[in-house]
Amino acid sequence: MPARRDVPQKTNTDLRERILDALRELLRERTFDTLSVAEIITAAGVSRASFYFYFAGKQAVLAEVVRRAVGAGHAAAQPWTQGRPGPRETLRAGIDAGAGLWLSNAAVLRAIVESWASDSQLRELWLAQMATFTDAAVTRIEADRRADPAVAARLDGVDVPALAASLTWTGERLYYLAACAVPPFDDRTVLVDTLTHLWVSALYG
Known part of the structure; x- marks a missing residue:
């Protein structure tokens, strides 16, 4: 049988x-x-x-689809996080790819953003996943600071982990608003231009 x-x-x-x-x-x-x-x-x-x-439960199912989306997000950001030349260009390319990723996974990512504050399992998951983006940003920023005197001068006295976390969480919020079709971030060009400006201004001037 x-x-x-x-x-x-x-x-x-x-x-x-x-x-x-x-x-x-x-x-x-x-x-x-x-x-x-x-x-x-x-x-x-x-x-x-x-x-x-x-x-183990529905939270575990959501956790798996979120991990997959985050993995794709890291792949999109690699040109910048891995230190390839042209940081402004690679930043913009990564931000644009991130926008596409959020839009294609909008339902899943809206679910985790809207649920993590009220569910301890999802809170632990999302904070850990967001920390991976912050850690990758810290690594690249510190590398730029060592390699570029202008970046070192710009970031003198700056708490780099706090700056990286601020930029990462700002991205999370704007991507979320875009996924919810909230103006003006429902316009992908506006979203990408805004986030690129924030990152480039903070890091490279």
Whole structure:
């Protein structure tokens, strides 16, 4: 007798992906706090046993899709964070790619931004994920400060981790507003121009 499709198997990634896809689709129409595990299970077409084989709860499902989006965000930012030449140009390219990433993952990223303050698991997740962007920015800023006397002079006496965190969290807020179609940041050019100006002005003058 052939095995049921929803019987948990460690090698069966299809079930896991169906659960992740189901949450993404549900979030297009619903807020995360109104969703139940039962609704995710129904949308994914899997059994309750299958769901709990892969995930401890709905927060764990959201955590996985958020981690994937953040991973894509780091990939987008690599030209600047890895110290490639032309910091202004690579910054703008990374910011624009980040805007595209947020828009393509708008439902998921709105869910984490709107939920992390009221859920301890999601709070820990989002603060940790945001810290990875801040840490990457600190590494690049410190490298620029060592390599460029003008940057060193500009940042003299500046708390670099605090500056990096401020820029990172400002980006999070403006990307979120764009994902919610809030003017003027629903215009991608305005969003990218504004964030690029903030980063370049703070770091390079």
